[in-house]
Amino acid sequence: MRADARKNYSHILTVAREVVTEHGADASMRDIARRAGVGLATLLRHFPTREALFEALLCTNLDALTQKADELETSNSPEEALVSWFREWMAFAQSYRGVVALMAAAHTNPDSALYASCAAVHSASTRLLLRAQAEGTARTDMNGDDLFGLMSALGWLVDLPSFAPRADHLAHIVTSAILTNPSSNGVKKATR
The missing domain is CATH 1.10.357.10 (Tetracycline Repressor, domain 2)
Structure with a gap:
């Protein structure tokens, strides 16, 4: 994995952990992507x-x-x-x-x-x-x-x-x- 992709991956996980802690397992994938500052396609590329x-x-x-x-x-x-x-x-x-x-x-x-x-x-x-x-x-x-x-x-x-x-x-x-x-x-x- 490229360095920038690895950085995105880690950032998405950090944000996802925060969103899931707040909203539980039903947290919106769109909300996670938005809060992470990435497009939904980027989120889905890492986590389909x-x-x-x-x-x-x-x-x-x-x-x-x-x-x-x-x-x-x-x-x-x-x-x-x-x-x-x-x-x-x-x-x-x-x-x-x-x-x-x-x-x-x-x-x-x-x-x-x-x-x-x-x-x-x-x-x-x-x-x-x-x-x-x-x-x-x-x-x-x-x-x-x-x-x-x-x-x-x-x-x-x-x-x-x-x-x-x-x-x-x-x-x-x-x-x-x-x-x-x-x-x-x-x-x-x-x-x-």
């Missing part, structure tokens, strides 16, 4: 779809999130790792309004620009769940798809202003339903 733009915006965050799963897998007990993973996911989901819906839609679409990121989150979730199941601390009647679905549903729910203040409490309820004995395994009840 909204998903491609979000993949670029979220790449660092998702890499850090999946890295966190690797750390949790080796440094925490299985049930603590699963609870911590849920909290990490919730923090991520709340960082960009509307991104969870995009990820949930891309989860089964290999043609989506977000597919690889979704697959990485799904895989990390599955590993943490399987580890807890192997230790007998998580329900055995669920799989990675179920866990990704619950995480996505909870991420979508706390994206709504009326539920955002209850995110920790809702995460506690969901993790308590997944874990086999949440009252004795160090899972602290969140306050409402």
Whole structure:
């Protein structure tokens, strides 16, 4: 990539991050281009779809999130790792309004620009769940798809202003339903 194209790319991402933070995943591509001082064609040359733009915006965050799963897998007990993973996911989901819906839609679409990121989150979730199941601390009647679905549903729910203040409490309820004995395994009840 030429130096001027790389500079445009970085500038567009910086502006896009600001616009998406303000307006969520439904931010207008035209608005992003206008605020970045480039034409829509230039924006679309770099990011041909909204998903491609979000993949670029979220790449660092998702890499850090999946890295966190690797750390949790080796440094925490299985049930603590699963609870911590849920909290990490919730923090991520709340960082960009509307991104969870995009990820949930891309989860089964290999043609989506977000597919690889979704697959990485799904895989990390599955590993943490399987580890807890192997230790007998998580329900055995669920799989990675179920866990990704619950995480996505909870991420979508706390994206709504009326539920955002209850995110920790809702995460506690969901993790308590997944874990086999949440009252004795160090899972602290969140306050409402």
